[in-house]
Amino acid sequence: MARISGVDLPKKKRIEYGLTYVYGIGLYASRKILDATGIDYNKRVFELSEDDIAAITKEIRSSHMVEGDLRKKVAMDIKALMDLGSYRGLRHRRGLPCRGQKTKTNARTRKGKRKTVGAA
Numbered sequence: 480m481a482r483i484s485g486v487d488l489p490k491k492k493r494i495e496y497g498l499t500y501v502y503g504i505g506l507y508a509s510r511k512i513l514d515a516t517g518i519d520y521n522k523r524v525f526e527l528s529e530d531d532i533a534a535i536t537k538e539i540r541s542s543h544m545v546e547g548d549l550r551k552k553v554a555m556d557i558k559a560l561m562d563l564g565s566y567r568g569l570r571h572r573r574g575l576p577c578r579g580q581k582t583k584t585n586a587r588t589r590k591g592k593r594k595t596v597g598a599a
Contacts, residue, residue, distance in 0.1 A: 480525075481497070481502060481524050481525075481527055481532050483498070483532065483535060483536055484486050484501050484536070484539060484545050484546050485546055485547075486500055486501045486502075486546070488500055488501075488524045489524060489531060490523070490524050490525040490573070491523060491524070491525070492523065492524055493520060493521055493522065493523060493524075494513065494520065494522050494523065494527060494535075495509055495520040495521075496509070497509060497524045498513075498535070501539070501545050501546065502545060502546050502549060502550065503543060503545035503546065503549040504539070504543065504545060505592075508543060512535060512538050512539060512542075512543070515542075516534040516535055516538050517534075517563065518531055518534070518535070523584065529545060538568075557571050574590070574591075575589055575590065576589050577583075
C-alpha cells in the first residue's frame with residue numbers, strides 16, 4: 480500500500496491517476512511529478528517500489544503544497560477576505576456564491592433548503 484502525504488493511494492489504479500487522490504495534486508501536477516522522478520505513467524500503485532514512493536514523496540515535499548498546509552492556506556485566504564470586508568468576503572460570510580452566479584432561482588447548495596415566506 481502506497482501512502483503519500485498521509486493519503487492511502489488506491490492499489491489498482493495507474494500512478495498517474497492515483498496521485499490525484501492527494502489534495503492539491505491534479506492530473507497535470509501528477510504528470511509533472513512523475514516526469515521529474517522518471518516513473519512511467521502506466522505503472523500501477525501496487526507495482527511501485529519503496530524507492531519510487533520515496534522519490535515521489537521527496538518531489539512533492541520540495542515543489543508542491545498539499546493536504547493540511549494547502550487546506551490551511553485556503554482557509555486563511557478566505558478568512559482574510561472576510562476580515563477585509565471585501566465583496567467576496569461578505570459573500571463567504573453569508574454562505575452565498577462568490578463568483579457571480581445568479582441566486583434568484585439557483586444556488587440551493589449554498590443557500591440551503593428553501594424557506595417559504597408568506598405561505599399560510
